[in-house]
Structure formats: C-alpha cells, structure tokens
Amino acid sequence: PMPVLAIVGRPNVGKSTLVNRIIGRREAVVEDRPGVTRDRVSYEAMWAGRRFKVLDTGGWEIDVLGIDAMVAAQAELGIEQADAVLFVVDATVGATDTDDALVKLIRRSGKPVVLCANKVDGPSTEAEAAYLWSLGLGEPYPVSALHGRGSGDLLDAVLKVL
C-alpha cells in the first residue's frame, strides 16, 4: 500500500494550497473562510519517483463544539491514518495556542513529523520561520505554498521520513 502523509494545521494556514502544490493539480478547495468546505480529503502524489497519498485534514464539516475542537478532531483522525505528518504553521502569524495543542497531539502519536512554515513568500519572512524551531519539532522548512518557493526541499525532507 502507498504510504500516507497527513497535512495537519489550523484553518487558513494554507493546507489545501500546499496539497495542490504537492499533487501538482488544483483539486483541493482553497478558501479564505476557515473550516467550512466539504472537501475531498485524499489525493495521490508523486515526488522523486515515489508515490504516496496526501490527506488534507481540513475538509470536514465544522464542529458544533467550535473551531478548536474541530481542528483537534480532524488532526487526530488524520494522524491516526498517517505514516508521517506534515505540520503546517502560518509563519506570518507564528505559533498560536492551537498550534501548541496540535504539537502535543502529533508528539503523542509518535509518528514522524516535518514542520512547514508556510506563507514565506519572500526572504523577508524567513526570520519569522526560524522562530518555529521553538516548537521542538526540528527544522522549520520555509515554504510558499502559493508560489512554490521551498516546496522541493520540503518534499525531500518528507520523503526521508515517509
């Protein structure tokens, strides 16, 4: 069976944009409003000659319990099915309490993780990405899912743990 990579992160950090970047097609629904799409969640991808599945964990219906419960539940479902986790943080916002909660979930799972500092559209935002070392998940890979910047290095790192 194909290895599964779960894309985990808060709403609006750019998970679906990153999924589209990874699969090379615009199939995941990108929304300015967080958490309201009923998206397809599983996609096939290939990088450096290797095939794998990508799970976009942001596609399920919003939870009545609120955004944090929804994010945690979706992350948990995705992590459970995954062989490795790609954790996405918005570098222009930095790590929030919800991000810290997600880090705990990922750690508890024991699954390998690669940290993506997204929305690094240019060199001026790279310093922001470096702050994310403090999450304790290793090197933050600065990426612009929107423009493609850094996505090759990110995928190389993903394949090392997948």
Ligand code: GDP
């Ligand atoms: P998701 O909720 O995590 O799936 O996030 P989306 O992929 O739907 O993106 C949320 C918003 O962030 C959209 O308006 C995207 O265009 C924007 N976005 C995503 N990636 C980037 C990026 O690398 N740079 C910038 N500037 N905006 C981005």
Ligand code: MG
């Ligand atoms: Mg999404």
